Amino acid sequence: MVFSEFLMTGVSTFVAVTVGVITIACIFLKWRFGYWRRAGVSYVEPTIPFGNLKDSFLGRRHIAYALQDIHNSIGDKPYGGIYLFFKPAVVLKEPQLIRDCMVKKFASHFQHRIANAHETMDPLLYKNVFMARGERWRTLRNHISPTFTSGKMKMMFHLVKEKAEVMADQIEIALRNKGQTIDMKELLALYTTDVISSCAFGIETNSLKDPKNEFRLMGKKLFLLDFKHLLNTLIIFVFPSFVKLTGAVFIQPDVTAFFRKVVWDVVSERESKGIFRGDFIDLLIQLKNTGQVQDTDTKENPVANGHDGNGNGLNNGRMEETNKTSPAVKSADRVLKSFEGDDFVSQVVLFFGAGFETSSTTGSFALFELAANPEVQDRLAEELDATLNEFGGKFSYEAVQGMRYLDMVVNETLRKYPPLAVLDRECIQDYHNEEYNLHVPKGMAVMVSLFGLHKDPKYFPDPERFDPERFSEENVKNIPNYVYMPFGEGPRNCVGMRFGVMQTKVGLAYLLSRFRVQLPEKLKGVRSLPLDPRIFVLGVKDGIPLVVSRRKQRADD
Numbered sequence: 001m002v003f004s005e006f007l008m009t010g011v012s013t014f015v016a017v018t019v020g021v022i023t024i025a026c027i028f029l030k031w032r033f034g035y036w037r038r039a040g041v042s043y044v045e046p047t048i049p050f051g052n053l054k055d056s057f058l059g060r061r062h063i064a065y066a067l068q069d070i071h072n073s074i075g076d077k078p079y080g081g082i083y084l085f086f087k088p089a090v091v092l093k094e095p096q097l098i099r100d101c102m103v104k105k106f107a108s109h110f111q112h113r114i115a116n117a118h119e120t121m122d123p124l125l126y127k128n129v130f131m132a133r134g135e136r137w138r139t140l141r142n143h144i145s146p147t148f149t150s151g152k153m154k155m156m157f158h159l160v161k162e163k164a165e166v167m168a169d170q171i172e173i174a175l176r177n178k179g180q181t182i183d184m185k186e187l188l189a190l191y192t193t194d195v196i197s198s199c200a201f202g203i204e205t206n207s208l209k210d211p212k213n214e215f216r217l218m219g220k221k222l223f224l225l226d227f228k229h230l231l232n233t234l235i236i237f238v239f240p241s242f243v244k245l246t247g248a249v250f251i252q253p254d255v256t257a258f259f260r261k262v263v264w265d266v267v268s269e270r271e272s273k274g275i276f277r278g279d280f281i282d283l284l285i286q287l288k289n290t291g292q293v294q295d296t297d298t299k300e301n302p303v304a305n306g307h308d309g310n311g312n313g314l315n316n317g318r319m320e321e322t323n324k325t326s327p328a329v330k331s332a333d334r335v336l337k338s339f340e341g342d343d344f345v346s347q348v349v350l351f352f353g354a355g356f357e358t359s360s361t362t363g364s365f366a367l368f369e370l371a372a373n374p375e376v377q378d379r380l381a382e383e384l385d386a387t388l389n390e391f392g393g394k395f396s397y398e399a400v401q402g403m404r405y406l407d408m409v410v411n412e413t414l415r416k417y418p419p420l421a422v423l424d425r426e427c428i429q430d431y432h433n434e435e436y437n438l439h440v441p442k443g444m445a446v447m448v449s450l451f452g453l454h455k456d457p458k459y460f461p462d463p464e465r466f467d468p469e470r471f472s473e474e475n476v477k478n479i480p481n482y483v484y485m486p487f488g489e490g491p492r493n494c495v496g497m498r499f500g501v502m503q504t505k506v507g508l509a510y511l512l513s514r515f516r517v518q519l520p521e522k523l524k525g526v527r528s529l530p531l532d533p534r535i536f537v538l539g540v541k542d543g544i545p546l547v548v549s550r551r552k553q554r555a556d557d
Contacts, residue, residue, distance in 0.1 A: 035088040036081030039439070043081030044070050051083030055533075057234055059227050062531040064421030064451045064538065067091065071452025078436045082447075084239060089445035090438070093452070095482035097436060101425055101446050102482070102490035110425040111137070113492065114445045116240035122249045124256050125236070128346040129495060130354075141495065143339075144347060146293040147283040148498050155278040157397040159198045160503050163208070164510035167191040170208045171515060171548060181520055183543035184367045186211075188360035188507060193219050195503050196355040199279045200348050202266055214258070221255050222353045225534045233536045238424075251349070259352075263345045280351055288339045355496060355503070357537055358419035363504045364544045366413040368529060369466040371517040371546050376468060380405055381551065384513045395513075400505050408468035410504060414486035415454045416466065416528065417538050423448040423488055450485060459483045464527045518547040 036043035047054045052070060055061035070091055074080035078094030092098050101110045112133050117125040125131060129140045146152070167187065174182055190207040197205040197215050205215040223229075232248040242248065267285060269275065276282055283293050370377040383405045391399040400406070424447045431440040440446060455463035459480060460470060469475060487494035494500070519526075523545075532541040 032086045032088075033083060035083075039081070041079075041081045041090075042074065042077050043083075044073055046083040049085060051085045051087070053084065053234075053238065057231070057239075059230050059533050062421075062533045062538075063234070063238070063536070064449075064531060067422050067447065067449035068451035068455065071449035071456075079438055084445060087241070087445070089447060090440060091447050091449065094436060095480055097433065097438065098448055098482040098489070100431075100433065101448075102423070102485075102488070102492075105431060106425075106490050106492070109427055109429055109431045109440075110446065111428055111492075112426040114240060114424040114426050114447075115237040116243060117236055118243050118247065118249060121247060122236075122251055123342045124259065124346040124349045125250045126346075127342050128350040130350055137492075140347075141491070143287055143292060144495060147280060147287075148496055150498065152283065153498050153502050154397045156199050156280070156499070157400075157502070157506075159277075159279065160195050160506045161395065161510075163191055163194040163198065164506045166194070166208050167507065168510045168514050171511070172550075175548065175550060180547050180549060181545050182548050184517070184546050185360065185364040185540065185544040188363040188367075189219070189356060190216065191507055192356040192360040192363075192503060195359075196352045199499075200281055200351045200355070201262060202270070202275075202277050202279055202281055203262070218255050218258050219352070219356055221252060222250075223357055223535055223537070223539075225532070227534070230534050230536070237536060259349050260342075260345050263348050267344075281348060284339075284344060284347060288344055291339070351496060354494075355500060357539075359500045359504050359507075361419060361538055362410070362413055362417065362500070363507050365417040365529065365538075366409060366504070366508060367511075367517050367546060368519075368523070368544050369413060369416070370409070370512070371519045372523075372526070373466050374518075376409065376466065377512070377516065380409055381512060381516075384509060387509075388513060395506065395509055400502070400509055403505070403509070404473075405468065406505055406509065408471040410501060410508070411471040411486075412466060412468045415460065415470070415484060416464075418450040418454060418486040419537055420488070421449070421451045421538060423450060423485065425492075448485075453483045453485070456483070512551075514551055516549050516551045518549070520545055520547055 033046055033048060044052050046052050050057055053063065053066055056063040056066045070080065070082055071093060074091065074093050078097055079090055079092050082089050082091055092101060113131070115131060117131055119126045129137065129144055132140050167190075171182065171187070187208075190211055193207040193216050194205055197203050197207075203215070205213050207213055207216045229250075232246075233250060235242045235246055235248040236250055263281070266281060267288075270282070270285060287293050370380065383403055387399050387403055388395070424445060427440045427442055427444045427446060429442050432438070454460065457463055470479070482489065485493075487497040487500075529540050529544065532539045534541075
């Protein structure tokens with residue numbers, strides 16, 4: 001009897017506690033998900049407990065589409081409320097509010113990204129300039145920015161050109177031996193892997209001739225196409241408060257070990273033998289040994305964005321404004337005291353990972369659009385032919401940078417397919433905008449949908465149509481500031497955007513000067529390629545197969 005009574009009492013207590021916990025949890029969630037209603041702000045109805053990104057979190061739909069839907073549902077409001085799980089966040093739509101977040105109030109209110117990695121389990125992600133915060137970020141950014149000036153790009157141009165020539169030669173071989181349909185996404189990934197391996201590590205990986213080499217395999221492991229990696233990526237980049245709880249890791253331990261060994265082997269050899277190639281790792285060695293990168297270029301604004309990579313001007317006067325408002329754009333006025341270990345390695349891995357994946361994606365999307373729009377491809381071919389004639393049959397740095405229509409094609413590709421389709425910032429102190437009646441408390445996430453902006457018919461009529469003329473010298477003046485931002489905006493924009501644009505242009509120039517691309521039957525009539533929800537950056541699930549034919553003899557044939 002005593003035992004039965006004790007058991008019944010225990011069960012009753014357990015049930016009571018369970019009911020109490022569930023009741024408290026329900027009350028908390030109801031209160032938490034009522035944040036925007038209580039604030040009197042228009043919001044998108046969430047799904048408990050996921051908030052507004054359920055399908056993205058479960059790997060059913062790319063986050064670019066989810067945020068685009070939210071952007072569109074806000075209607076004519078300047079901003080709207082959403083929930084990242086049970087945490088309120090705000091999506092900005094009004095360009096002036098985006099300007100405040102990305103530029104004007106950046107230094108005082110919006111310095112940080114949302115993302116945060118595990119310091120000990122994922123050190124190469126945690127320590128790179130993309131993830132860094134506060135004074136550490138400012139110091140790193142100031143010292144790394146000089147490695148991506150136009151003068152430094154010109155130093156590395158010959159390395160990029162060599163790989164583009166190999167890529168074109170490999171297409172010739174493929175046309176002779178394997179028919180005409182080629183997966184352009186994979187081909188360009190091999191090309192950019194070889195480019196970045198050469199420029200970042202000084203290593204000739206020969207991925208174009210040996211697609212199964214270790215560098216290419218490690219590059220694939222950085223962007224694994226499985227649900228676990230997608231989940232870890234979303235936790236790190238969108239729900240970082242769960243990083244320590246879940247142990248989410250983006251760069252796997254074996255990948256970390258591989259890159260550590262490669263980097264220090266290269267550094268040791270160069271320092272012992274006095275080797276200098278003028279590539280990215282040479283500039284980082286200079287930073288490690290002297291605390292700064294020697295800047296021999298004319299001072300350039302590291303924040304200018306929404307342009308062709310040459311400084312041709314989609315910024316519409318934003319340079320001066322940014323320079324006045326943020327200390328992050330000033331020249332580094334102090335020497336970097338410590339740049340050893342994973343602090344060094346992480347910057348090289350960031351350059352490798354971001355450089356090969358985003359540029360190959362942009363290039364392959366451009367080829368798809370050119371195949372789908374043969375009249376655009378014809379006009380670009382004419383410009384390429386004229387440029388080769390003018391420069392004696394060879395593409396030089398000046399020749400590629402001077403091709404205005406190529407620039408327009410790349411800009412329009414980046415409009416339809418921005419590599420990272422969502423911009424984000426974390427508020428570091430309470431922000432209030434009286435004009436728009438917006439209050440953002442400290443710690444809240446602020447998000448901007450690039451798919452939403454870039455495909456808003458208010459700014460880009462018939463947005464699914466591929467039209468490089470949007471970026472002609474005359475028409476580009478009509479694009480408002482802060483609606484076209486393929487590389488982000490403000491002091492935390494993409495530090496390597498010049499290099500990314502350069503290698504994309506060079507690859508397209510060499511390929512299209514010799515070949516023509518057409519759509520296979522299964523892609524005819526497709527206006528925009530569907531995105532693979534398993535990868536955080538933009539990508540397609542089954543590659544981009546295109547029919548390739550030889551357009552003309554090479555200049556040296």
